């Protein structure tokens with residue numbers, strides 16, 4: 001985890017007067033300096049209310065408006081249909097299947113590459 005204000009853009013997600021989740025974009029290194037990876041999490045009691053996709057849309061806007069990052073991606077597990085759907089709702093495009101991209105609980109798991117580009 002970095003404290004560099006030009007590398008990590010992290011926000012609490014507030015709704016219904018409560019903290020319901022968190023979201024961040026981390027700048028990549030080297031030739032990928034102008035790419036950011038997004039991660040997000042919503043507490044289970046608040047799923048399927050549009051908070052994840054809304055937060056994703058807002059952080060994309062913030063990062064594109066306030067930094068020189070031009071590409072933001074997310075890599076959900078392929079089976080995580082809710083995350084894939086939330087990303088599509090937030091304007092991300094499915095770019096491809098990352099076969100056996102993770103090793104989780106003793107199993108190789110496919111992931112999906114979603115990204116949004118600053119036009």
Ligand SMILES: CC(C)(COP(=O)(O)OP(=O)(O)OC[C@H]1O[C@@H](n2cnc3c(N)ncnc32)[C@H](O)[C@@H]1OP(=O)(O)O)[C@@H](O)C(=O)NCCC(=O)NCCS
Nearest residue numbers: 040041042047048049050051052053076081082083085086
């Ligand atoms: C992924 C996550 C952030 C989504 O947040 P959210 O606030 O529930 O997302 P939204 O409500 O904006 O959108 C969810 C969409 O997925 C749909 N959905 C939910 N479960 C689904 C399923 N099993 N199959 C298909 N679609 C599903 C919802 O119906 C909704 O789409 P709709 O509005 O068209 O009906 C949340 O589920 C979460 O935190 N999960 C655990 C952590 C995680 O997976 N993080 C992402 C890692 S990449």
